[in-house]
Amino acid sequence: MRRSRAFIPTTKEAPSDATLPSHKFLIRGGFINQQGAGLYNFMPLGKIVLEKIRAVVKEELDNAGCNEVQLSFVTPIGLWERSGRSEAMGKEMLRIKDRHENEFVLSPTNEEAMVELVKNRATSYKDLPLNLYQINTKFRDEARPRYGLLRGREFLMKDGYSFHSSQEDMIREFDLMEATYKKIFTRLGLDFRVVAADSGAIGGEGSKEFHVLANSGEDTLVVCEACDYGANIETIFDAEQTDALNEKSYEELMESKISKRCSCGAELHFKKGIEVGHIFQLGTKYSAALEAHFNDENGRAKPFEMATFGIGVSRLVAAIIEQNHDEDGCIWTKATAPYVVNIMISNIKDASQVKLGEELYEKLKASHVDVMLDDSKERFGFKMKDAELIGFPYTIIIGKELENGLVQVYERRTKENISVEMNAVYNKIMELIK
RNA sequence: CGGGGUGUAGCUCAGUAUGGUUAGAGUACUUGGUUUGGGACCAAGGGGCCGAAGGUUCGAGUCCUUUCACCCCGACCA
Numbered sequence: 010m011r012r013s014r015a016f017i018p019t020t021k022e023a024p025s026d027a028t029l030p031s032h033k034f035l036i037r038g039g040f041i042n043q044q045g046a047g048l049y050n051f052m053p054l055g056k057i058v059l060e061k062i063r064a065v066v067k068e069e070l071d072n073a074g075c076n077e078v079q080l081s082f083v084t085p086i087g088l089w090e091r092s093g094r095s096e097a098m099g100k101e102m103l104r105i106k107d108r109h110e111n112e113f114v115l116s117p118t119n120e121e122a123m124v125e126l127v128k129n130r131a132t133s134y135k136d137l138p139l140n141l142y143q144i145n146t147k148f149r150d151e152a153r154p155r156y157g158l159l160r161g162r163e164f165l166m167k168d169g170y171s172f173h174s175s176q177e178d179m180i181r182e183f184d185l186m187e188a189t190y191k192k193i194f195t196r197l198g199l200d201f202r203v204v205a206a207d208s209g210a211i212g213g214e215g216s217k218e219f220h221v222l223a224n225s226g227e228d229t230l231v232v233c234e235a236c237d238y239g240a241n242i243e244t245i246f247d248a249e250q251t252d253a254l255n256e257k258s259y260e261e262l263m264e265s266k267i268s269k270r271c272s273c274g275a276e277l278h279f280k281k282g283i284e285v286g287h288i289f290q291l292g293t294k295y296s297a298a299l300e301a302h303f304n305d306e307n308g309r310a311k312p313f314e315m316a317t318f319g320i321g322v323s324r325l326v327a328a329i330i331e332q333n334h335d336e337d338g339c340i341w342t343k344a345t346a347p348y349v350v351n352i353m354i355s356n357i358k359d360a361s362q363v364k365l366g367e368e369l370y371e372k373l374k375a376s377h378v379d380v381m382l383d384d385s386k387e388r389f390g391f392k393m394k395d396a397e398l399i400g401f402p403y404t405i406i407i408g409k410e411l412e413n414g415l416v417q418v419y420e421r422r423t424k425e426n427i428s429v430e431m432n433a434v435y436n437k438i439m440e441l442i443k
Numbered sequence: 444c445g446g447g448g449u450g451u452a453g454c455u456c457a458g459u460a461u462g463g464u465u466a467g468a469g470u471a472c473u474u475g476g477u478u479u480g481g482g483a484c485c486a487a488g489g490g491g492c493c494g495a496a497g498g499u500u501c502g503a504g505u506c507c508u509u510u511c512a513c514c515c516c517g518a519c520c521a
Contacts, residue, residue, distance in 0.1 A: 021470070021482060022455055026514050046513065100444090101520080118521085152444060152519060166521055218521095227520095287521065321521045356479060390481035398482095408480060 010348065012383040016053050019395055029225050031330035032157030034339045038399045040326070040347075047154025047162030054399065055326065057347040057379075059165060062325050063144050065196050065344060066167050073189045075140040075169060080122045082146055086112040088121045092298050103150045103162075115148035120295045120317060123170040127313070128301035134174040137303065137313070138182060142169030144322060158327035159227075159283065169318040174305060176292070179314040183215065183290055186318045190219055190286050197325070198342025200332060202232050202282060204239035215290035219320075220282025223331035230282045235275030242279075283328045284321070291315040330400075333422075339400030340422050348381040349442050351401035355389045355408030362407045365416070365431060369405065372435055378442065397421065403441060405434060 016039075023033040024043075035041045040055035051059055067077060086104065089095035095102070095114075103115045116122065123141060131139055144167045154162050169186070173179040187203065194201045199221050206218035218241055220230055232239040271277050296302070296312035305311050321328075326345075333340040343349060350373060354366040363384070370382040381401065383392055389408065396404045396419075406417040406426070415428045418437060429437050 018453090019482095020454060025449090025455070028515085043513090147521075149520070153515095153517090155514085160520080164521070168521085284521065319521055324521065358479085388479055388481085388483065390479095390483080392482090393480080394482045406480085410480095 010381050012381060012385045015381070017399070018052070019398055027157065029156050029159070029327075029331065030334045031159065031225075031327040034330055034334055034398065034400075035157060035327065038339055041158065043157075047151060047160070049158060049161055049163075049323075054347045058326050058329075058341070058345055059323060061345050061347075062197065062322050063165075063167075066144060066193055066320055066322065069189050069193045069196070070142055070167075070169065073140075073185055075142050077143065078126070078141050079143050079145060080116070080119050080126070082116055082148075083113050084116050084122055086114055088125065089114055092121045092295060094121065101149050101151070103148050116145075117147055117149040118319075119143070119168055120170065120291070121299065124295050124299045124301045124313075124315075127172055128296075128299065131172060131313075132303055134303055134305050137172055137174045138178055140169060140171040140182060140186075142167055142318070156225075156327070158323050159331075161323065164321065165323040167318075167320040167322055171316045171318070172296075172303075173314040173316075174303060174311070176314050179290060179292075179316050180215070183288060183316050186288050186316070187217060190288065190318075190320070193320070194219060194221070194286070196344055197329070198344050199329065201285070202230060202239045202280065203237065204230050204232070204241050204282070205244055206241045206287065217288050218282075218284050219286030219288075220280075221285050221325075221328040221332050222280050223283050223328065224281055225331050226281035226283045228282045228284055230280045231277050232280050233271035233273060233275050233277055236271060236273040238271050238273065238277075241282075283324070283331060285325050285328050286318075286320045288318045289316065291317055334400075337394070338398035341400045341402060343402055343442060346379070346400065346402050348379045349402050350378055350380045350438055351383055351396050351399075351404040352380060353383040353392050353396060353404050353406050353408075355392070355406060357384060357386050359411075362411055365411065366407050369407075369435060373438070376439065378438075403438060405438065 018039040020037050023037050027033040027036055035055065038054065039052055040058065041049045041051055044050050071077065086095060089102065098117065102117055105113050105115065107113060127139060127141070131137060144165065146163060147166045148163050151160060151162050154160050171179065171182045173182065191203070201219055201221050204218050204220060206216045220226065220228060229242040230239055231242060293312040293314060296315055301313055302310040303313060329342065329345055330339050333342060341347070352366050352369050354362045356362055366382060366384065370380060373380040383396070385392065387395070400421055402421050404419040404421070406419055408417070410416065410428060411431065414431050416431050416434050417426045418429055418434065418441070419426050
């Protein structure tokens with residue numbers, strides 16, 4: 010993409026209502042803009058990031074044998090009445106009426122719809138197991154949306170549901186999904202932890218959360234430094250206790266409640282996390298309620314054993330920045346950067362700079378590198394600030410040193426600038442972005 | 444859903460206590476010129492139903508009533 014053709018409205022100042030780094034930088038960088046409380050538009054850069062995350066999620070799930078589907082976003086209220094969740098979820102569900110006065114819900118989640126989809130279509134144990142997922146818009150009418158994309162009302166979430174003929178098989182799938190999620194978050198370049206969790210309102214037993222570690226995280230985790238043990242603090246104290254406590258007294262309570270040492274012997278620490286994934290074992294809660302049965306080996310009807318798996322895709326966009334930013338802006342990981350390489354022509358009036366920039370641009374594009382050519386008329390300082398704000402992992406600076414046959418490669422994360430022979434920069438970049 | 448706050452230019456905000464020229468600044472934008480390695484400088488411009496509706500008044504951004512929206516703290520949540 011050429012900067013001169015791109016719609017990337019960056020600003021020097023953040024709107025006054027943004028408090029978190031991710032919120033500020035995503036708006037300042039021209040990734041998103043707010044449409045209403047908890048409602049966001051994704052502008053070109055934001056959309057690219059979203060799609061990159063979506064692609065990684067899809068690839069890993071498909072590899073693990075999951076089937077992608079797409080359920081209708083608007084769902085008849087009857088679906089929710091049958092499971093009792095119309096009542097249970099209450100005002101969280103946004104209800105609308107059509108011209109015939111029929112009531113509908115904008116899906117906040119899709120257990121019911123997915124059970125209905127599979128019911129009477131997968132009818133035998135021979136049809137199982139099945140794992141169906143979608144990456145689709147959800148709507149939850151939060152009492153108080155906040156923190157930009159971290160707690161919107163409308164959001165993009167991957168939700169998956171698996172169907173099994175036995176609990177053992179369901180647990181096997183649960184473990185497979187845990188492993189798959191680890192691959193996904195690793196590929197995205199994130200520092201994350203898997204922790205034991207409460208299963209919350211959705212019900213069921215056996216529940217694990219995936220948290221991106223970040224100071225602004227809403228959840229407090231207890232994690233072991235040595236092994237992979239971790240737990241959400243909610244699982245250790247009941248809600249009333251946690252209400253009254255500040256962080257320091259958590260530590261005191263910890264001593265009385267649990268050992269300061271992990272069972273592996275290493276020390277336990279507190280971390281803040283942003284929940285970006287949640288997997289849980291549902292059992293037959295929904296299949297029994299909705300009478301979704303299959304025939305077992307003996308020809309007996311049984312409700313499906315189920316598990317459910319979520320990943321907050323749009324939340325991840327913000328979580329990545331919460332974990333990866335500095336005072337100047339975003340620092341995207343290689344897998345999530347809207348453009349991995351930014352070619353900066355310092356002075357657009359300098360024909361030799363333009364020539365090299367164009368050549369590199371074409372060459373990198375031909376090599377399937379996601380590359381931006383900054384051919385804007387701005388001055389050097391402006392372009393640098395803009396590149397830092399947007400957070401391209403690498404910027405090739407074509408400028409003054411070109412007279413000596415040199416260009417600079419600027420690494421966003423470290424802010425290091427290295428000089429490279431102009432003829433060697435292509436190979437250097439290809440090596441760096443691997 | 445409880446408590447608090449804010450709505451004035453694309454963005455950040457003055458102006459509102461005490462009503463009174465043509466509603467301001469910075470930034471962003473347009474044009475011309477000078478600049479050209481860290482969000483440049485000079486000059487000239489464009490841009491506002493002062494959130495909305497009603498009311499008081501000779502006169503309302505400012506006072507009164509109603510309403511809508513958004514934000515913050517809490518309770519609740521991928």
